[in-house]
Amino acid sequence: MPRIQAHARDASCPSNRSTWGAGVAEVTVVGAGPVGMLLAGELARRGIEVDVLERRPASGDGSRAIGVHAPVLAALEASGVTERLLAHAVRVRRGEARSGGRLLGVVRFDELSTRFPFVATLPQAATEAVLADGAPEPLRGANVMAVLPGADGVLIRTGVLGRPVEQTSGLVVVASGSGGRDLAYRAGAVPVREYRDRYVMTDAETGPRSDGEVAVVHLDSVGVLESFPLPDGRRRFVAWDPPGRDPRPDALVARMRTALEVREESAASAVTEATAFGVRRVVAPRMRNGRVFVIGDAAHEVSPIGGQGMNLGLLDAATLAPLLAQWVRTGAAPEPDLRRWEARRVASARTAARLAAVNTALGRALPRGLDPIRRTAVRSMLAPPVARLFSHAYAMGLDADA
16 A cells, blocks of 8 residues: 655755645646646646646656557547647557568558557657646646645645745645655555666657658667657667666767667767666556555556557546546545556556566577577567557557557
């Protein structure tokens, strides 16, 4: 059972609002990333008063999340968000697995029976801008230090402009990513698995190419290289990186270029910067404690290899919003629906985590003697009729709310 625990943080960033602490909010959302802003916008659209608290002084653009899957697009269509997202996005209708320049198999999103038979790709900064349209303006520089639930409300202790501020909210949703997990769960309550796998990532201009709207996954003995389309002739590249390598920026660029030279040669010279990241697996067994809810990466983290982490959080928010709005309007918690919501979202996170673990294992470097076995396995996975099942899974069709 989650238990709220206070956690001190620096409160030196300036805010852009002065009304926080002046009254009681109906709902407070902690975190102004895509998940938090989607929830705030969906609640505001239903006439609910929402406050959004965000520690960052400005919106960031360094996230690894770029793909929006079909279930999320379907869930957001009624609000008009989907139309605005698609106005900026590339529609990826298929993916290809390649090895040594040869095709191993194809994932056909365009053959699935779904309202949106593609993955929409766009930089997270663009996604955040779309989701912020219609959502309340966040109070930035607000460092939430404790969330204390009670029977009739939730006390929130926040540092704003270097001073402590307290306010009560009817409901609180922690959507602040993994960095806010300690606001909702006591230490050690949620198992965290750290993978040894490391990756190096870059976005680069590639110009026109024949597979410009195709996602490509290169599976070779040196490890995976993923290549995803982005708007304006750019692509996202993610390459498996041996653990313990030099973390300096120039070394990351050099390794990214080396990874591209053999498999995406035309893009190698376009790489000017790169970042490194590791992966974790976190699935909290609970996402609610009375009037406090936890969604997105604060509740569950999965490997970005497969691209379902942000989408899990967006579906958390899209399916929770109507239930919170009902609670506020009626004054009574819709307990059976909230229990079903929590069970579905935890089950979906576990499914996504298992799929991400498979993707992570498939992408590791292998001895040359084992690499042919992997190629044979991937060919079998992506051959009819099994290919349709994998397309369904990679399009997030296994999510309980798909």
